Amino acid sequence: MLYYLFKYLDEMYALPGAGVFEYLSFRAAMAVITSLIISLLFGKRWINYLNKKQVGETIRDLGLEGQLDKQGTPTMGGLIILASILIPALLFAKLDNIYIILMLFTTIWLGGVGFLDDYIKVFKKDKAGLSGKYKIIAQVILGLIVGLVMYYNPSVVVREKQQTVVQQTQIGSTEITPTDNFVIEEARSTKTTIPFFKNNEFDYAYLLKWIGEGYQKWAFLIFIPIVILIIVGVSNGANLTDGMDGLATGTSAIIGLTLGILAWVSGNIIFADYLNIMYLPNVGELTIYVSAFVGATVGFLWYNTYPAQVFMGDTGSLAIGGIIAVFAIIIRKELLIPILCGIFLAESLSVIIQVSYFKYTKRTRGAGVRVFKMSPLHHHFQKLGYPEPKIVLRFFIVGIMLAVFTIITLKLR
DSSP, X not given: OHHHXXXXXXXXXXXXXGGGGGOHHHHHHHHHHHHHHHHHHHHHHHHHHHHHTXXXXXXXXXXXXXXXXXXXXXXXXXXXXHHHHHHHHHHHSOTTOHHHHHHHHHHHHHXXXXXXXXXXXXXXXXXXXXXXXXXHHHHHHHHHHHHHHHHHOTTOOBBOEEEEEEEEEEXXXXXXXXXEEEOSSOBOOOEEEOTTOSSOEEEGGGGGGGGOTTGGGGTHHHHHHHHHHHHHHXXXXXXXXXXXXXXXXXXXXXXXXHHHHHHHHHTOHHHHHHHTOOBOTTGGGHHHHHHHHHHHHHHXXXXXXXXXXXXXXXXXXXXXXXXHHHHHHHTTOGGGHHHHTHHHHHHHHHHHHHHHHHHHHHHXXXXXXXXXXXXXXXXXXXXXXXXXXXXXXXXXXXXXXXXXXXXXXXXXX
């Protein structure tokens, strides 16, 4: 909203300094600062309110060291994260940008689902919370909406490179040189970035090439289910990672910062040209949103770090997972998620492996066998005797390594 206000003041009254709101870098910086201020100030007030209302987490005794000390810690802190993302985004982003609209919808939708789950647990005293199938349905609906918008909305376009031939005349000879340039026309596409390949663009429509001529028009049959799968997987992965003080929050901040860099280069024609990646018009505006996301998660970490003064609950974990997934899909870097979100992936796989192998051995041997001492993975290390702060910090280190590796895949082909 402030963008439009200062643009009006600049155009109508030539207000000195108002033009600075045209710069992404300035608005991104303001979004970070604002989100940090909101999370720090609102966070303290919200925690005091939750303590006053005795809105505390109910802890099951799983035999983990220090676990019962967390009994009664306020939950539903995810509202701090949501407010710290939405307010700066509304203030500093261009609200007519389709990508910003998608991200705002994602945040509100999954934040609302998570809030309902936490509300049932805390106020209705139902430990089960919202049924898992309803969470999955909500995530599938979000994936369907995002997929349809990304596929059909005329504002969702890319500009690709094409090879042209340039004739250069030198003394005594004429040299024909091929060169790559971005095409002028913007086009809707189901292409995405695929890592480790020289020609690193993959079109989901290719999977339907066996249909024959005109297969491109059926690309939505592949594209939309993949979008749904990614959103469900990453959102639940973030939810599973939220089991130690600061773990999901810090990991998400690292991922968000990396996605911000990828959005910046993808939305800048000069950087896109240098890195030989797709140029995505208008996607640079997402740096405003992701700046607010990083500021919100870092600000929340102030209260969520060990020993946590507040837990984010499903209000936060479902939302941040969905935000990361949709953001990656929008900037066409979703195939980098297994690397960038490696912590989420490992946590999810540990649960899948644990449950699947236990059921398999119980059926075939009569007694279930566990692969890990406990799942998700962070609890396995806790069972091995590692202190919680050490586990969290080491996961952060791994997350940073994965983030750096994700960025260098742009040139590692």
